[in-house]
Amino acid sequence: MKGFALTVFWILFIISEGYAQTYNRHSDPKYMWTSLDENFNGSSINPKLWKPTTRFKRQLGFLIDSPKTIRVKKGNLWLTMRNAHAYLDSLWSSKGWKRDNPKYVGGEIVSMNKYCYGVFECRAKYARKSGSWPAFWLIGNDGLPCPLGPHGSEIDIAEMSSAGDFPTMMHVIHRYYPTGNCAVSNQVAKDRKSYQVSAIRAYSTYKCIWTPDKIQFFINDKLKHEVINHNYEWFPSFPLTLILSQQITQGQDAEGLLNPVTPQTSKFDWVKVRQFFLAPEITCPDVIPSEGAALLDVDPLASHITWKLTPAERFSTSEGTGKSAPIIRANNTNGQGKITYTFQMPSGETFTAEKTFN
Structure with missing residues (x-):
């Protein structure tokens, strides 16, 4: 109860x-x-x-x-x-x-x-x-x-x-x-x-x-x-x-x-x-024709930070770790993409933040 x-x-x-x-x-x-x-x-x-x-x-x-x-x-x-x-x-x-x-x-x-x-x-x-x-x-x-x-x-x-x-x-x-x-x-x-x-x-x-x-x-x-x-x-x-x-x-x-x-x-x-805690904030260009980068500003207590780009087939590298994420289009593909960061706080609870771009 x-x-x-x-x-x-x-x-x-x-x-x-x-x-x-x-x-x-x-x-x-x-x-x-x-x-x-x-x-x-x-x-x-x-x-x-x-x-x-x-x-x-x-x-x-x-x-x-x-x-x-x-x-x-x-x-x-x-x-x-x-x-x-x-x-x-x-x-x-x-x-x-x-x-x-x-x-x-x-x-x-x-x-x-x-x-x-x-x-x-x-x-x-x-x-x-x-x-x-x-x-x-x-x-x-x-x-x-x-x-x-x-x-x-x-x-x-x-x-x-x-x-x-x-x-x-x-x-x-x-x-x-x-x-x-x-x-x-x-x-x-x-x-x-x-x-x-x-x-x-x-x-x-x-x-x-x-x-x-x-x-x-x-x-x-x-x-x-x-x-x-x-x-x-x-x-x-x-x-x-x-x-x-x-x-x-x-x-x-x-x-x-x-x-x-x-x-x-x-x-x-x-x-x-x-x-x-300090709500996460993602800095990322609204338009990425070929290459760009995303950066996560997050609370100092956050750990186990990972990121993922979707749809995965549109990017040379679709996932990684850390606050900085390189965004490189695969074979000059176009279309909307999304980056999602995942991190943990000291309690072990998991949180996410995401941003879309074109």
């Missing part, structure tokens, strides 16, 4: 009216490669793809690496928030607890790779009782103007904060600005969309399409928010790390503050990233 759902999505995505008829070479939906395809089918997180956030305080809880907070079970990633004191002896030293005074613990995993421009999607069932704060998000820095890079960006694809029976979904773009201290930065929400969502506990698909021109946020393939880039200095434009989180926040209802409900678990069924 996972594979079928993803196949249907990509077909619908390519024909979606959300895109114009012409594309920037960095945002053509025909040219995306699968850089992450995670189904959580093992018994633990894949260390080649993910690392856990360890001993990091965020709002009411610590994010820790423990089977109590992070585990892979029944084809899902389970991220659980718990009352900290119930697990004091097994998870942390008493000295550590006393120093940081945590009340709750949660789980989070961070991608080993960074990604820039593409489609970021997951299927998840978020925990929605009071205090739950699950998120599917991206963050990173550009290293400027400080080497440690407090000047950075954050895209909250689907971040939910639960207060009582009224969870709030948020789609946010943050920008981090440096202060006088390179180790500290000021976070500013440059664009925010928030709204209440149903408390029904069901799996949903959360998706972000990020191009140089715009960022779109979807839930169950319905567009929820769109941010157009009007040459904003804060618009994300460099590789970011992908994060899955179950954090703890302060719940509240009409009568006041609520204690977080524990334990709660958010389950991630799958995560997929397809990155845009």
Whole structure:
């Protein structure tokens, strides 16, 4: 079912009216490669793809690496928030607890790779009782103007904060600005969309399409928010790390503050990233009476580049390898010809580009 759902999505995505008829070479939906395809089918997180956030305080809880907070079970990633004191002896030293005074613990995993421009999607069932704060998000820095890079960006694809029976979904773009201290930065929400969502506990698909021109946020393939880039200095434009989180926040209802409900678990069924790459472009004369050449301009990550001329009988050499292809008519034959380039991206996926000439 996972594979079928993803196949249907990509077909619908390519024909979606959300895109114009012409594309920037960095945002053509025909040219995306699968850089992450995670189904959580093992018994633990894949260390080649993910690392856990360890001993990091965020709002009411610590994010820790423990089977109590992070585990892979029944084809899902389970991220659980718990009352900290119930697990004091097994998870942390008493000295550590006393120093940081945590009340709750949660789980989070961070991608080993960074990604820039593409489609970021997951299927998840978020925990929605009071205090739950699950998120599917991206963050990173550009290293400027400080080497440690407090000047950075954050895209909250689907971040939910639960207060009582009224969870709030948020789609946010943050920008981090440096202060006088390179180790500290000021976070500013440059664009925010928030709204209440149903408390029904069901799996949903959360998706972000990020191009140089715009960022779109979807839930169950319905567009929820769109941010157009009007040459904003804060618009994300460099590789970011992908994060899955179950954090703890302060719940509240009409009568006041609520204690977080524990334990709660958010389950991630799958995560997929397809990155845009530089769409191929073929330079070739429109008319080749006897001899000419074609040259492929393609993404630097492309490999196994081959080319073929058709119909083969009209050319002295009809196939070869590399970006440059000599085009020599056989016995001065005339008529339309076509050159087709084929190449692979790091995922092993194969792509083609073609051009006709007379």
